[in-house]
Amino acid sequence: MGEAPREAAAVHDSYDRALPFGMHRVFGAMNVLGTLWILALMVLINLDVFGRNLLAAPVRGVTEMVSLSIVGIVFLQLADTLRTGRFTRADILLDRLKRTRPALGDALQALFHLVGLALMVVILLASWAPLAEAVRIREYVGAVGDFQAPVWPVRLITLAGLCATALCFALLAGMDIRRMLRRREAAA
Amino acid sequence: QQVIKLTAAAGHPPTFLWVKTIEDTFIPELDKRLAAGGNKYKVEWTRAWGGTLVKLGSESKGIADGVADMGIVSTIFEAPKFPLQNVSYYTPFGTEDMELVSRTVADLQRTMPAMADAWTKNNLVYLGGMSLDTYHIWTKFPLTKLEDLQGKKISAPGPSANWIRGTGAVAVAGNLNTYYEDIKSGVSDGALTFVTGAWGAKLHEVAPYITKVNIGSQFAGGIAMNKTRFDRLPPEVQAAIRGAADAWTAQYAKAQAAAAATLMQNMLQAGAKVSELSEPERKRWADALSPVGKTWAADAQGKGLPGSEVLNAYSAALVKAGTKMPRDWTK
Amino acid sequence: MSSVTIALGSLVLMLVLIYAGLHVAITLGLLSFIGVWLIRGDAGVAANLLAQAVSDAIASHIFGVVPLFVLTGFLVARADVGKDAFEVANQAFRRIRGGLGVATVAANAVFAAITGISIASAAVFSRVAVPQMLRFGYQPKFAVGVVAGSSVLGMLIPPSLLMILYGFLSEQSVGDLFTAGIVPGLLLAFAFSVAIVLMAWGRPSLVYRNGEVQPIADEALMPVGEMLRKMVPIVLLIGMVLGGIYAGFFTATEAGAVGALLALVIAVLRRKLTWRSFWEVLTETGHVTVAVSFLIICASIYTRMLAMSGTPQALVEWMAAAGLGVAAFLLLYVLLILLLGTIIDSSSIMLIVLPLMLPIAQQFGLNLIWFGVITVVAVEVGLLTPPFGLSVYVIKSTLGKTVDISLGDIFRGTAPFTLTMLVVLGLLLVFPQLSLVLLK
């Protein structure tokens, strides 16, 4: 867990490394599910295209499934995308700080990750009610008498993904702070 | 003078008359009524149409949450929240009289608590309803008898898929935004839709055969306000809002009917070939479908809602008004 | 604090926070949350708005296929299909300075006929074209600039989702709009090519890494037979996808799935794919899709906050009431769109602006098809302009760690193409015939 103190000086951010409590494995597993889901989408749409053209048998509900799926995929993979440092940002200031004031850079990164954590918590808190509602009214996409699929699994996955991302933000902030403290120790 | 700030929203852009008439009728009418009431109150509007604030399918939640204060709720895109409001989609080949459909649903909402509850449970105050002009079919091929549909792919999403299954044609998913490309590229051979929508999508350019089937005018939703917000308003403002909404309901119905007639003429002039499906063929089409009314009612009953009662009452109201239904959907 | 102040304040803070390095998506989400809270005086409403956007902003068929377009691009790159094609192009265009840039523009014009969304073009070409241009000695900044610039062709050359939306809002024929987009689309591609060649001659340091062309030795030239052989996979892939769309087997939206399957088959047949590398490609596809989608969700949240503030609406209403002459109207209209384009996504701009501007355009007797072309080009400039330039963000995400280039450098590399677009926009404004020549 974590890197040796000696390396701290060379390490400038918390991305793409092992997380405390082995959480990177959990986020990685969620990512795998999302990846398989993308593959399933490809197969599903092609089945519809081929079924429609060769057998006059379209796969009903593909449009609805694709619309729902993309939300599920994004939130399944959100935490891992964050962990691997793939959230888009401008690095100009942070890069300069890494060279000139590394401890300040660490502090700023920690602050940013805490802001991300706060935002995720806000969205999380407001996402419970829609999930409960989706279960209560048995919300579906499609239509009665035609294709129907329940909405709650995707709402649940979204919630799980938001939780994971919030946790990831928290762990990254913790790593930033620890790195900053080690830098202080090394300097002292 | 007290200023009341209100945000109005809709998932559709003002190209659609139910949105346009909020701008042209509801808002001026409300201003007029408030002015006539002694100018004690004035509404300052923020308008956000076209899904820029709340998306189609999330309108009721957006208004209930207070993201917007009022606006259009398209119940057809929120069937799980408004199951009973969609009764007209499960009684196809009904009436082309939009007014009749709107009035019938309004009556049902008044008399059946389960239907009115759909609005109040969602923290909404229902102010007035709207219907779509009757559905016809736009195709690449001439259509005079049911057999012409055999093996064809017809764009018919959601509940309208039930109007295709059994005819020998295959229902293909899509929406007004995709029909044009779908038909042009051959993904489908035609679409079931209503005149005012078809004109917006320019369907006659790719599917020039318009066959008037009269699958029926459909209840599509209405104008609604956040209940918490409404209840806090002074009674005279509430009354003015209700009055303006009534004016909106009447004006929308009139404008939509006029538009449907004009736009059908426009398509004809643009080279579309318009014909009417014969009454016997229309009956054959209706008879070919599965008992969609019963299926729908059973589904609603299963959720503890009075589906059969609503279905019976709706059909009875249409028949009582003189509609000749080719098929009794309650059976 | 008035709503307009809140909206403008959020804009200033956005610039500061993005520059400081807060993740762009988080910046947009955070400012929107605070903005809505201030406008409504209720944090609960703000939180609900965010949660709502999370569940519905990308929940559509059109966004759903984005990962499949990304996957297609990655597979084409992994199977060396792109590499082969660019080797051939490099040799074929070796007498033209900036030849690979021109080839990328041309390839984008062809790809534009496959897709109706610009982010698909940006994602595919970041992985296919950028590494190849780097391999042949081009500047990273230039390579990404070409890809960002030419990604806008996707919306001009039919099919185009923005044209369909405009058709709806303006009651104009979608077919006419598609036709009207062809010449401006080709003109834009031509203008990009001219700009590339001019840059390569006039300021080679902008185009080449060492400021000079990397020559090909005569003995290294491929024989014609080898060139043809190397082109087979790409021609097959594009031919089958284009053919499939025009024969009516599938739509441009579904083309992502079919393209991915075909690319997969080609990669397997060429033995370029192991289980391990296939898995890497899939994981990478996921990360890119997520980074882009999350950005789109947060941009949608920001647009909703702005809509709630009423600021864009007020701007449009002010313009509508200003009683302008036709020339002033057109100029201000384009400026307004360019301004909104810096922060708002393409279709939202059209939904905000057109309902009030179309009646004015009609009063002036302007040709609404031409007006549509102008609108779409002006709106698409926004894909390239900071702080929120979606094409640039897509490129940044797609490149990931394969190419080390900062967001700022991508924007800088894109700038010449943004300027070229503005020049073409000017031409289209002055010469309506360019848009209307193919009609009637």
Ligand code: NA
């Ligand atoms: Na295109």
Ligand code: NA
């Ligand atoms: Na922009």
